[in-house]
């Protein structure tokens with residue numbers, strides 16, 4: 001039992017904690033509440049990362065007819081796709097958010113339309129009143145629609161728009177500059193995606209959201225404008241920590257003279273750069289989209305009630321740096337043999353995406369991207385292979401009565417018998433193979449070495465003489481359990 005003074009101390013600690021908690025979260029919104037109601041506002045038409053300009057046009061139309069919103073065409077891309085600004089609110093603080101200046105970075109575009117759905121629902125009027133009174137909020141979703149069309153970073157001219165802030169050659173860059181200037185935006189949100197292989201430094205956790213208060217000069221000075229960016233990031237970080245603990249990173253703030261974020265900070269807009277990275281089992285970034293939704297609304301709330309200004313900007317530097325130490329799959333300490341040599345190695349595997357011609361879907365083509373002692377690296381998925389031998393797969397030549405292509409269960413049986421390659425007389429119509437075994441041409445020769453950088457990872461794991469696991473195109477398959485998480489194998493000539 002605690003004595004009376006101790007109890008008092010505990011109570012006052014709890015009380016202080018509670019007050020702290022109150023000031024930590026923006027008063028306008030509660031992160032947990034936003035996360036809970038999110039499904040209601042998730043715009044169903046935007047299904048995955050490969051959204052296109054034609055997917056957002058009908059959504060823009062919807063807001064054109066609502067009196068609380070103003071939708072303006074503010075320019076066009078190289079290929080003539082419209083760039084549109086959606087504005088709401090009548091406050092004097094100007095907030096400008098744009099997304100997808102890199103065409104294959106669509107997470108925040110999806111989230112912007114979810115935020116708009118929330119803002120337009122009359123049921124939230126009481127919550128959003130302060131936003132509409134104090135702020136004028138302007139969204140420019142999908143700044144690079146030509147890139148989005150082919151799910152590519154760059155615009156139609158092959159330019160990285162984020163290196164065109166000084167020359168302003170691309171029409172998309174000119175629009176961004178013109179809107180920033182015409183609004184004289186007080187706050188700017190530059191919304192991007194980063195590689196899912198970034199982790200929060202010295203931890204195995206992915207940097208699901210990374211922030212950057214961009215520098216406006218080489219010296220990385222902190223003036224009033226940049227300080228506000230930092231304070232806002234501190235408040236957003238607090239919100240995110242409650243939803244994805246330890247999964248927030250800080251992007252390198254080296255000054256990039258050609259980038260928009262850095263220049264916009266220089267031009268007097270407090271700029272927050274948000275990078276959506278990776279999250280466990282969230283290849284299409286739908287969880288990350290929700291985190292964007294929550295943190296954008298929380299940030300708007302913190303600007304509207306100026307609670308961000310209470311934050312200690314120095315806490316910005318407490319956010320762990322981004323590090324790039326993640327693999328999709330890390331195999332640890334497998335026994336490897338080469339002629340007379342024997343030893344152990346770790347294997348780092350990354351699954352790269354190959355788009356279909358229309359850039360609607362993709363398949364995976366994996367690679368071994370590192371080998372050796374990878375003890376300072378992490379995997380979204382890790383397998384401790386201590387005591388397992390690495391085994392090269394064999395090629396199976398179908399016999400009369402065998403199917404042309406095995407079923408999933410037949411393929412699993414073949415893997416258990418040490419076969420990784422199934423010969424087919426003719427190349428399949430597509431290079432994607434849906435069963436967990438490689439289809440190969442009659443000319444295909446099984447490689448005599450299974451591990452080298454850049455190689456497509458395919459091998460078997462054997463313990464006590466029994467093959468228990470297969471690595472097929474970079475997916476780990478537990479042969480006692482089936483194809484959990486497997487997406488595709490490949491056809492090899």
Ligand SMILES: [Zn+2]
Nearest residue numbers: 102105192193
């Ligand atoms: Zn980007």
